[in-house]
Amino acid sequence: MSAVKPAAPRPADREVSRVRILRAAAEIASENGYEGTTISKVTKRSGLPASSVYWFFRDKDHLIAEVVRHSFEQWISSQPRWERDPRDERPLAEGLRAILSRSVRSLPGAPDFLRIGQMLLLESREVEPEARQYFLATRDEVTGSIAAWFTSYFDTGLRARRPELAMDLARIVLVSTDGLFFAHQIDDASDPDDFVDVVVAIVEQAIASG
Amino acid sequence: MSAVKPAAPRPADREVSRVRILRAAAEIASENGYEGTTISKVTKRSGLPASSVYWFFRDKDHLIAEVVRHSFEQWISSQPRWERDPRDERPLAEGLRAILSRSVRSLPGAPDFLRIGQMLLLESREVEPEARQYFLATRDEVTGSIAAWFTSYFDTGLRARRPELAMDLARIVLVSTDGLFFAHQIDDASDPDDFVDVVVAIVEQAIASG
């Protein structure tokens, strides 16, 4: 009823504990999957009690969604942007090669959100976890920005003739990256540069044909 | 000690119940992952009690390993063999296209072993589930037979010059298939024939280069 001052949040601790929990949960989910992530494991690895976990996160589902969000934000901030400098005069293949080879090198570091997200995509449970929907939405955004990047290389004729092309190419990039990440789970000997060659070749072929 | 007659197994029922359990477990594991597969869910979906589950399978770990084995055996028996008829005079690309386009068409049917196997590969738990090891071993076998198929197209000069090539190509085929299967979980609109074109192109490029 009366005006309650929100009371300035405690300076540091809050975020520190929150992130401790997120990090612990990320590791556990990455190792054991969605159902394999238990609050008890999270409390043990984070050193914080269950009451703190539920203080910061509504329930387990929300916790894992926040794990994916946090891990993604961490990762994306270290990534090359899919934005083309207008003065950049290099041909598409060269620009693609540059951006991909940087991007691909971060995959062996295996960001948790990617691993967890892929697990969630493979599952098809009756009730969708919040994290799964968030991951799919994020994926769509990334696809969109990659598509925009491709479009910037097309002349107006090509854009009119094949309006779907940029999105198709973006999807190719994403699916190929999935495949590479996946291959890395089995055998991390594969050479990222070979991979970049392959993707560039596919893209060139897709543009040339059709 | 004394000679015990093994007593002829009951004719039909045994295998019927066993398969009922395997099928139910396959669906559940495919929906909910390894930890999400509970004996209680299996009993509900199969209609058989927990005591029967444990009659046929040592424990949950063994059950899931048998699920992967059974699902794989079902799938492989309907697959085109990676064996080349010696009278087959078609060029590599054509043969590859033929075998792949048949193989790829079976993926949307989403064999459970593939989905479950991919989930298991993504996880990196402390103790390896039996099913994960079995899936990896099976994968290696398949890679080997695909590599042998490629080798049958190489002349002795090429074999000596690039001994790794056949295995590399086989791995490309497998990883690409992973990527396609994965893409299918998100959006099943992708055209299998486009995919075959891409794989054939990658393989041709890999042979030509290097």
Add this chain to the structure above:
DNA sequence: CAATTCATGTATTGATCACTACGGTGACTG
């Protein structure tokens, strides 16, 4: 110095987990 808020500590809830003990029953064997 109270009063309030935030975060943690401790203890516990009812549900569900993997797994088992054990009796019953039908089908087959000698």
Add this chain to the structure above:
DNA sequence: CAGTCACCGTAGTGATCAATACATGAATTG
């Protein structure tokens, strides 16, 4: 027809699950 085996039904075991209740103390406010 008595005995054996294969499988099922019922009813549990203790452990662990997600989630909560509630008391405590430290920091921040008036």
